[in-house]
Amino acid sequence: MAASIVSQTVARGLRGASAKHLFLDKFKCARVSSRRWLNLQEYQSKKLMQESGVTVQRFYVADNAPDALQAAKRLGAKEIVLKAQILAGGRGKGVFDSGLKGGVHLTKDPSAVGELANRMLGYSLTTKQTPKEGVKVKTVMVAEALDITRETYFAILMDRACNGPVMVGSPQGGMDIEEVADKTPELIFKEVIDIFEGVRDDQALRMAANLGFKGPLERQAADQIKRLYDLFLKVDATQVEVNPLGETPEGQVVCFDAKINFDDNAEFRQKAVFALDDMSESDPTETEAAKWDLKYIGLDGNIACFVNGAGLAMATCDIIDLHGGKPANFLDLGGGVKEKQVYEAFKLLTADPKIANNSAANSWRLVTMPQC
Known part of the structure; x- marks a missing residue:
């Protein structure tokens, strides 16, 4: 059954709040999601790339x-x-x-x-x-503005199956990589990185060739790949995704757009990076929820949802919507929830005027899962 509008909205919010999950069945790759959900503006990511010698506009x-x-x-x-x-x-x-x-x-x-x-x-x-x-x-x-003669996809991300970083690339860039992986999995290439050796020259050249770069551009692309890995290590990233990694008519390999996700456990040694965090665009309730390791996304309805588990939370939102109600929020307490987190979650929900002003006394939907 197709996902409802509510669950699609929640899913978009979760992708924005944490590292976007990419699951490639062929390679069993999964992205590690960040806890604090640090997001940088496009120009900030490009400045970080520039500092590592990556070619950008x-x-x-x-x-x-x-x-x-x-x-x-x-x-x-x-x-x-x-x-x-x-x-x-x-x-x-x-x-x-x-x-x-x-x-x-x-x-x-x-x-x-x-x-x-x-x-x-x-x-x-x-x-x-x-x-x-x-x-x-x-x-x-x-x-x-640079002309692009060809677009490719390249990313470095953490792979739980390999217990370390991997490179994932495709000659089909400039589009949704999940769609490429689904329709043409043979165009997705993976290189496992030995954390002690880093990206070897042969790996970088092989990935560049798989991305379709030829002649002098192959070595240029390999150099960019190695520099991107240097950035990955330097900023304690969990993901560096470049889409597209493009080729210009002048024979340049350029990183046109990038998304970087960070390991929040490394905040103590990445103070300069985390200082770039612009909280002014964040929903104050979402920001407060993040302090307590709660995943919260505000919606437009007036029925509060207080749930243990992201899948169950989205299903609950869908059921409410299906029966004519409107959920006010998505709230996932997560596993191993503590009493203080439950208390803070209730404080967040009761502070929402859409819920507080609801005339229905029983305007709450409380769903919990037993802790095993």
């Missing part, structure tokens, strides 16, 4: 229209891409409350960048992954 960041205009002029590029910086996907098809459509714009006229930035900065951008009211844009990235 030239870019600047601006928080006002005049600075965005000056950045466009400094780039001196044939074409410029202006991107609103928010922690949500679907920016290209989003809508601003200023009336501007799209959070990603291409232009060959530098003067247009200032005008576009003026209609982005300070306004809320609504996408399929944001709350209904959208997210206020505080910064924009002004970047050099």
Whole structure:
């Protein structure tokens, strides 16, 4: 049975809150999800890559229209891409409350960048992954727009089956990798990394060849792969995903977009990275829930859900929706829950005005699973 709209919404929230799970049956790979759910803006991830010698587009960041205009002029590029910086996907098809459509714009006229930035900065951008009211844009990235002749997919992630990091790649980039794995699993390639040796030259070259890079580009891609692994180790990442890892007409291998997830247990030695965390875009309730290791996602209804287990929580939301009710939240207590966590969870739910103002005295749905 197809997933309901409610469970799809919850699933999107969970993917945004933690490392997106990728399960490739052929290789039995699973991503490790982070606990604190640190998310970085696109430009922050690109700065980290730059510091590790990874090739990215030239870019600047601006928080006002005049600075965005000056950045466009400094780039001196044939074409410029202006991107609103928010922690949500679907920016290209989003809508601003200023009336501007799209959070990603291409232009060959530098003067247009200032005008576009003026209609982005300070306004809320609504996408399929944001709350209904959208997210206020505080910064924009002004970047050099490069042509891409070919797109590939590359990631380094933690694999429980191998007890360490693995490289996963595909010559089919620029699309949903789960879809590629499902329809053409033969186009998914994996290299297990020995944590003591790191990425060997032969592994990097083999992965580059499997991604379809030829001639001088093969060695260039292999070099980028090794640099990405250096970044993976340097920042204590659980995932570095580049989609696409592209090839330009000028013969350059460029990381056009990246997602980095971090091991929260390493926060004590990654203070500079975790200091980049922008909590202003986070739902205050979700932020408070995370402090107690609770997975919470706010929804639009008025029936509270208090559940032990993510699958059961989504099923509960679906059942409520199926019978005409509207769940107010997804809340997974997780395994090994403590008394204090239960107490804090109830505090979060009772503080929600959608629930507190509900006239129905029995507007609660409480589902628990026994601890074994």
